[in-house]
Amino acid sequence: MPDVSWLALSAALVLVVVAVVLSSWRRLGLERSIVWAAGRAAAQLFAVGAVLVWLLDPGRSLGWSWCWVGVMLVSAAIIVRARAPEIPRVIPMALVAFAAALVVALAVLFGLGIFELEPRTLIPLAGLTIGNAMTATVLVARRLYDGIRDQHAEVEARLALGQHSTEAARPYVRQALRTALIPQIETTKAVGLVALPGTMTGLIIAGIEPWEAVKVQLAVMYLVLGATATTTAVIALGVQRRLFTRDHRLVRMPRAPDEG
Amino acid sequence: MWRWSVAKAVVGARDSCIDLFTFEHVRVDGADGPRLVDADGAVPGSGVTVVTGPSGSGKSTLLRLCNRLEVADAGRVLHRGDDVMALDPLQLRRRVGMVFQRPTPFPGTVRDNLRVAMTVGDADASALLEQVGLDAGFLDRRADELSAGEAQRMCLARTLVTEPDVLLMDEPTASLDDENVRLVEQLTCDMARSGVAVLWVTHDREQLRRIADAVVVVRAGRMTRIGTDDA
Numbered sequence: 066m067p068d069v070s071w072l073a074l075s076a077a078l079v080l081v082v083v084a085v086v087l088s089s090w091r092r093l094g095l096e097r098s099i100v101w102a103a104g105r106a107a108a109q110l111f112a113v114g115a116v117l118v119w120l121l122d123p124g125r126s127l128g129w130s131w132c133w134v135g136v137m138l139v140s141a142a143i144i145v146r147a148r149a150p151e152i153p154r155v156i157p158m159a160l161v162a163f164a165a166a167l168v169v170a171l172a173v174l175f176g177l178g179i180f181e182l183e184p185r186t187l188i189p190l191a192g193l194t195i196g197n198a199m200t201a202t203v204l205v206a207r208r209l210y211d212g213i214r215d216q217h218a219e220v221e222a223r224l225a226l227g228q229h230s231t232e233a234a235r236p237y238v239r240q241a242l243r244t245a246l247i248p249q250i251e252t253t254k255a256v257g258l259v260a261l262p263g264t265m266t267g268l269i270i271a272g273i274e275p276w277e278a279v280k281v282q283l284a285v286m287y288l289v290l291g292a293t294a295t296t297t298a299v300i301a302l303g304v305q306r307r308l309f310t311r312d313h314r315l316v317r318m319p320r321a322p323d324e325g
Numbered sequence: 326m327w328r329w330s331v332a333k334a335v336v337g338a339r340d341s342c343i344d345l346f347t348f349e350h351v352r353v354d355g356a357d358g359p360r361l362v363d364a365d366g367a368v369p370g371s372g373v374t375v376v377t378g379p380s381g382s383g384k385s386t387l388l389r390l391c392n393r394l395e396v397a398d399a400g401r402v403l404h405r406g407d408d409v410m411a412l413d414p415l416q417l418r419r420r421v422g423m424v425f426q427r428p429t430p431f432p433g434t435v436r437d438n439l440r441v442a443m444t445v446g447d448a449d450a451s452a453l454l455e456q457v458g459l460d461a462g463f464l465d466r467r468a469d470e471l472s473a474g475e476a477q478r479m480c481l482a483r484t485l486v487t488e489p490d491v492l493l494m495d496e497p498t499a500s501l502d503d504e505n506v507r508l509v510e511q512l513t514c515d516m517a518r519s520g521v522a523v524l525w526v527t528h529d530r531e532q533l534r535r536i537a538d539a540v541v542v543v544r545a546g547r548m549t550r551i552g553t554d555d556a
Contacts, residue, residue: 221394222429222480226442227419227487236432312414314394317356 078103121184130184134191138163141199148203151319152210158303159202165299166198166292167191173291179284190288197249197289198296205245205297209304212237214318221315230309238301245297253286262286343405345370345491345522346391348548351400353386360386361397362546370405372538373514373523377530383546384526385426388493391524392421404491422489426496428476430468435459435479438468442486453482457512474505481512492516494525498532510536 081103088095120130142159149155171191173179180186213220213234223233256262261269264285268278308316344367351364361383368374376384389395390402393414402409409417419442431438439450451461457478463471471479477497484492494513498506514536517523527533533540542550 218425218427219429219431222423222425223431223441225392225394225418225423225425226483227415228441229415312393312396314396314414 117188120188125184127182127184127187130187133188134167134195137192137195138167141195145199145202145206149206149210152206152304153307153316155206158206158300158307159199161303162202162296162299163195163198166194166295169295170194170288170292174284174288190285193285194288194292198292201245201249201293201296202300205241205300206304208244209234209237209241209301210308210318212240213308213315217315217318224313224315228313230313230315231305233313234305234309238305242297242301246294249290249293253290256282256286343370344368344403345374345405345524347401347403347406348387348390349401349403351390351397351402353383353390353395353546354398359546361390364400364543364546364548366541366548366551368524368541368551369522369539371517371520371522373517373525373536374539374541375533375537376524376526376541376543377528377533378543378549380528382543384528384543385495387541387543387548388423388495388524388526391491391493392418392423394423419487420489421491421493422484422487423493423495424477424481424484424497426499428471428473428480428500430471430476430479433468434464435466435468435471436464438479438483439464439486441483445486453485454479456485457482458508474501474508477501477505477509478512481509490521492521492523494523496526496528498527506532 081099084099085096087093088099116133119125120133138160141163142156145159146156152158171187171194174190175182175186180190216237220233220237224230257265262282262285265278265282268281269275273281308318310316346368348364348366351361352359353361364383364387376387378384386395390397391404391409393409393412396410404412404417404421431441435454436447436450439445439453445453447461447464450464454461454463459475459478459482463475463479468476468479477500481497492513497513498509501509510532513523513525517538525536540550540552541548
């Protein structure tokens with residue numbers, strides 16, 4: 066396994082300097098953002114690394130890993146709230162969606178014996194599931210909310226014809242789900258043709274045989290696809306229910322603070 | 326059509342002498358203050374009743390209470406004596422049809438649009454189009470390629486699919502040219518004569534004189550005048 070020394074790692078900062086110099090040269094005004102992002106990423110990863118060292122200690126109980134999964138779940142839900150503040154009561158909805166994705170993904174991966182259930186597999190796989198579920202949640206929630214808000218006249222025209230709110234929302238739900246799933250499907254189709262995917266790259270650099278890396282990568286890609294599909298279905302249902310009253314009226318929908 | 330008799334039995338199309346809608350001290354709150362303050366009065370059971378008043382006075386809100394696209398924060402709205410809150414909203418909306426200010430064609434063809442509320446065959450769809458002055462050739466046209474006048478008439482035909490006994494018209498001619506304004510007015514008045522009660526929002530006084538059998542004036546969230554003469 067290659068060993069990256071601290072000195073070698075600090076040499077990688079040269080690449081950050083390149084980005085800063087380019088930003089300054091082209092007057093992009095992104096120098097502070099680049100430095101902040103690089104510094105924050107380092108701080109976060111060192112912190113997570115320290116936690117992982119503790120969690121992956123051979124004598125540590127698996128229960129601690131589940132606790133960490135719980136922390137990831139709550140953190141992801143809070144991040145969703147920050148990225149989609151206009152969606153009413155989004156935190157409980159996101160928690161349900163993430164939990165659904167986790168149950169489906171982990172039941173398949175561990176239940177069918179694809180991976181052995183241990184801290185070393187549970188934490189990264191749960192992290193991958195929740196991370197992708199989080200991105201999909203924000204995308205679907207905002208897309209569905211914006212679609213129904215922007216087309217509220219059409220939605221109300223459907224309701225005025227006596228359509229059930231589920232029927233009235235169906236075209237926008239379909240569109241939001243397609244928007245979230247198509248990039249994932251395209252990524253799955255194109256994998257390996259242009260760039261090697263992250264998991265596989267990491268494993269190969271770490272000295273794992275390419276065939277082993279391919280198998281792990283495939284399992285991960287299917288995990289991400291399944292998790293995204295599960296999350297988007299749950300979140301679309303949740304958002305739709307938030308946007309209509311029980312008697313099939315559209316709720317008042319304010320714009321997001323960052324919109325005009 | 327069997328749906329017609331079932332729906333009528335549920336919502337209760339009764340003697341036209343009973344008021345079409347009765348507003349009992351209705352208040353509707355909005356984000357920027359109340360939109361209706363103490364709306365109190367009745368709308369006659371037949372003919373064309375025009376709801377008029379200045380912009381922002383609460384005319385559209387009054388109309389939207391009638392098919393429960395909005396609900397009152399205080400007070401009651403009765404439809405032919407029944408509290409609308411006690412009625413199934415989906416059944417109510419099929420009996421109390423609505424045409425909006427701007428045409429709202431749905432994606433797809435005119436035929437697709439006419440089938441949104443319920444499945445209709447081509448013969449019935451063609452008859453509906455004819456009723457609003459469009460021929461059967463429009464069935465295969467893309468709804469989003471119609472002119473504003475054609476689209477609004479298609480929306481009227483789409484509303485008529487469920488055979489409503491009340492039509493709510495929320496400034497339906499605001500975006501139409503003169504020819505289409507007169508066409509939609511004529512079609513609606515014909516329907517009123519055939520027994521469909523019409524509630525029509527406008528602030529156009531000339532239009533009011535042309536079509537009104539009764540007038541409701543709304544000012545600052547209150548029904549200030551109800552009568553059979555013009556405003």
